[in-house]
Amino acid sequence: xxxxxxxxxxxxxxxxxxxxxxxxxxxxxxxxxxxxxxxxxxxxxxxxxxxxxxxxxxxxxxxxxxxxxxxxxxxxxxxxxxxxxxxxxxxxxxxxxxxxxxxxxxxxxxxxxxxxxxxxxxxxxxxxxxxxxxxxxxxxxxxxxxxxxxxxxxxxxxxxxxxxxxxxxxxxxxxxxxxxxxxxxxxxxxxxxxxxxxxxxxxxxxxxxxxxxxxxxxxxxxxxxxxxxxxxxxxxxxxxxxxxxxxxxxxxxxxxxxxxxxxxxxxxxxxxxxxxxxxxxxxxxxxxxxxxxxxxxxxxxxxxxxxxxxxxxxxxxxxxxxxxxxxxxxxxxxxxxxxxxxxxxxxxxxxxxxxxxxxxxxxxxxxxxxxxxxxxxxxxxxxxxxxxxxxxxxxxxxxxxxxxxxxxxxxxxxxxxxxxxxxxxxxxxxxxxxxxxxxxxxxxxxxxxxxxxxxxxxxxxxxxxxxxxxxxxxxxxxxxxxxxxxxxxxxxxxxxxxxxxxxxxxxxxxxxxxxxxxxxxxxxxxxxxxxxxxxxxxxxxxxxxxxxxxxxxxxxxxxxxxxxxxxxxxxxxxxxxxxxxxx
Numbered sequence: 074x075x076x077x078x079x080x081x082x083x084x085x086x087x088x089x090x091x092x093x094x095x096x097x098x099x100x101x102x103x104x105x106x107x108x109x110x111x112x113x114x115x116x117x118x119x120x121x122x123x124x125x126x127x128x129x130x131x132x133x134x135x136x137x138x139x140x141x142x143x144x145x146x147x148x149x150x151x152x153x154x155x156x157x158x159x160x161x162x163x164x165x166x167x168x169x170x171x172x173x174x175x176x177x178x179x180x181x182x183x184x185x186x187x188x189x190x191x192x193x194x195x196x197x198x199x200x201x202x203x204x205x206x207x208x209x210x211x212x213x214x215x216x217x218x219x220x221x222x223x224x225x226x227x228x229x230x231x232x233x234x235x236x237x238x239x240x241x242x243x244x245x246x247x248x249x250x251x252x253x254x255x256x257x258x259x260x261x262x263x264x265x266x267x268x269x270x271x272x273x274x275x276x277x278x279x280x281x282x283x284x285x286x287x288x289x290x291x292x293x294x295x296x297x298x299x300x301x302x303x304x305x306x307x308x309x310x311x312x313x314x315x316x317x318x319x320x321x322x323x324x325x326x327x328x329x330x331x332x333x334x335x336x337x338x339x340x341x342x343x344x345x346x347x348x349x350x351x352x353x354x355x356x357x358x359x360x361x362x363x364x365x366x367x368x369x370x371x372x373x374x375x376x377x378x379x380x381x382x383x384x385x386x387x388x389x390x391x392x393x394x395x396x397x398x399x400x401x402x403x404x405x406x407x408x409x410x411x412x413x414x415x416x417x418x419x420x421x422x423x424x425x426x427x428x429x430x431x432x433x434x435x436x437x438x439x440x441x442x443x444x445x446x447x448x449x450x451x452x453x454x455x456x457x458x459x460x461x462x463x464x465x466x467x468x469x470x471x472x473x474x475x476x477x478x479x480x481x482x483x484x485x486x487x488x489x490x491x492x493x494x495x496x497x498x499x500x501x502x503x504x505x506x507x508x509x510x511x512x513x514x515x516x517x518x519x520x521x522x523x524x525x526x527x528x529x530x531x532x533x534x535x536x537x538x539x540x541x542x543x544x545x546x547x548x549x550x551x552x553x554x555x556x557x558x559x560x561x562x563x564x565x566x567x568x569x570x571x572x573x574x575x576x577x578x579x580x581x582x583x584x585x586x587x588x589x590x591x592x593x594x595x596x597x598x599x600x601x602x603x604x605x606x607x608x609x610x611x612x613x614x615x616x617x618x619x620x621x622x623x624x625x626x627x628x629x630x631x632x633x634x635x636x637x638x639x640x641x642x643x644x645x646x647x648x649x650x651x652x653x654x655x656x
Contacts, residue, residue: 090451092320102464107312117282119308122197125350130158138355142187145361162278164195167270175200178222182206182229185360188254192228198280204291207337216241218293226250285309292339294439303505304439313443313499318348321447331357332381338631339439365393369401376405383413385632387420392567392590413632415536415554417561418456442499446534458533467494470528479517488537491526492519544573546581551615559610565593570626570634585617586639595622
């Protein structure tokens with residue numbers, strides 16, 4: 074299915090796409106040219122905080138809104154670039170007064186509060202390392218990450234501190250201070266008030282010289298087994314953030330931007346904090362959790378033009394039987410991008426039908442630091458495809474050889490490991506304290522992503538599944554995403570998660586867990602209909618042999634269906650860390 078670029082009447086808000094000619098841009102692209110887009114520190118080097126906030130605050134955008142914060146209970150606060158510069162300077166001075174500086178890991182654990190956003194910038198200014206944690210983590214994952222990340226300070230709220238952190242203090246002797254966003258005064262010598270610290274701090278801070286290769290962010294990412302990995306990124310990663318903001322998100326100075334991701338995850342940091350401000354945009358932040366009518370009102374009232382969200386949110390919107398364009402004025406919205414897991418083709422089509430805009434998918438990982446492969450505003454979308462590599466990114470499908478190297482798969486449609494040529498600026502520099510684990514990610518001059526994919530004749534990449542999710546059934550290799558996407562085409566299905574279930578005869582059989590749209594009820598008749606639908610769409614070898622109805626499938630807060638948890642529950646195995654589960 075080939076979905077051509079959908080044109081709607083944009084009126085006065087018509088903008089020319091930044092990426093006009095994909096092939097021409099790839100041939101002429103140079104990271105050296107991207108470097109010229111940045112001002113650099115007066116003191117020397119490159120620092121995220123200067124490029125994202127201070128250079129705008131020192132120029133024509135000083136009084137432009139940088140942050141529009143929408144509180145859960147109706148409060149609205151706005152911050153200009155010059156205000157963000159001063160507030161973040163106070164945070165940097167406060168951290169410095171406590172003895173924190175270059176390389177010290179400063180963790181954050183908070184809901185989406187304004188203090189979180191300007192504190193992140195203050196951490197960068199101080200040349201400390203921002204280490205975001207998701208507020209829904211339980212005590213054990215918090216403890217693991219604070220320990221493994223060599224935490225020196227934690228910025229959080231009083232409620233989260235008392236509920237989740239205070240019981241851990243005896244096990245964290247290296248954690249020097251806990252700094253509370255919402256405490257008016259210091260609690261004791263170890264637990265301090267950010268407000269009190271900032272009240273006594275100057276709102277002027279001269280950023281020291283910063284090497285572009287200095288550590289800037291430490292993200293933690295969980296695997297299916299083992300302890301969480303500390304993924305190291307550097308200040309120079311902003312080359313990728315700026316480039317993907319320009320070519321994928323198609324950011325222009327006039328845009329109002331909203332990324333729905335939480336900063337506890339890499340998307341919420343890279344594209345909810347850094348990227349929009351590198352481009353000098355107004356950045357919308359909503360404190361509340363998903364609510365369809367609230368989200369549509371935000372798009373309307375804040376006049377959002379570029380919206381970056383997740384497939385799980387799109388699927389939730391799809392479940393509602395309404396016509397958004399008759400209920401809300403979304404005329405300013407011109408681009409929707411999605412990330413977090415592969416976007417089913419049905420969601421792309423739904424966007425065209427309901428919003429008069431296709432939804433563009435893209436692909437990247439915590440380790441890549443930024444978007445690597447995407448569907449672009451100026452190019453045709455192939456629903457279900459992750460798109461084509463960004464200018465400056467070399468991607469390939471490879472297979473490991475017996476000698477420990479890799480060979481490139483050149484034949485279109487043939488599956489293999491999705492690999493990237495190392496050297497892009499936002500590539501992770503290490504797994505903290507785990508050099509051997511890091512080295513295992515590379516072979517034959519390629520970074521191996523752990524995702525299986527194939528490339529078609531036109532250069533579009535298609536996700537098949539994680540290498541450890543692949544189902545082996547009767548000699549066939551079945552990607553769960555392929556099965557899920559096919560099932561999603563049935564009008565009754567809202568979400569689908571697919572696993573391999575051990576079978577003594579065929580190795581594994583394909584089992585699907587599905588949740589239904591409003592108006593449909595589980596029944597044996599519907600189960601048989603879905604099994605037949607799957608066989609018709611996929612063929613007997615690939616189609617599910619079993620289907621189980623569930624009201625809601627287990628998902629992380631970032632929107633990924635947890636196949637690992639579905640499989641553990643099916644087989645009666647330990648569920649492992651479930652702290653990132655969506656409530």
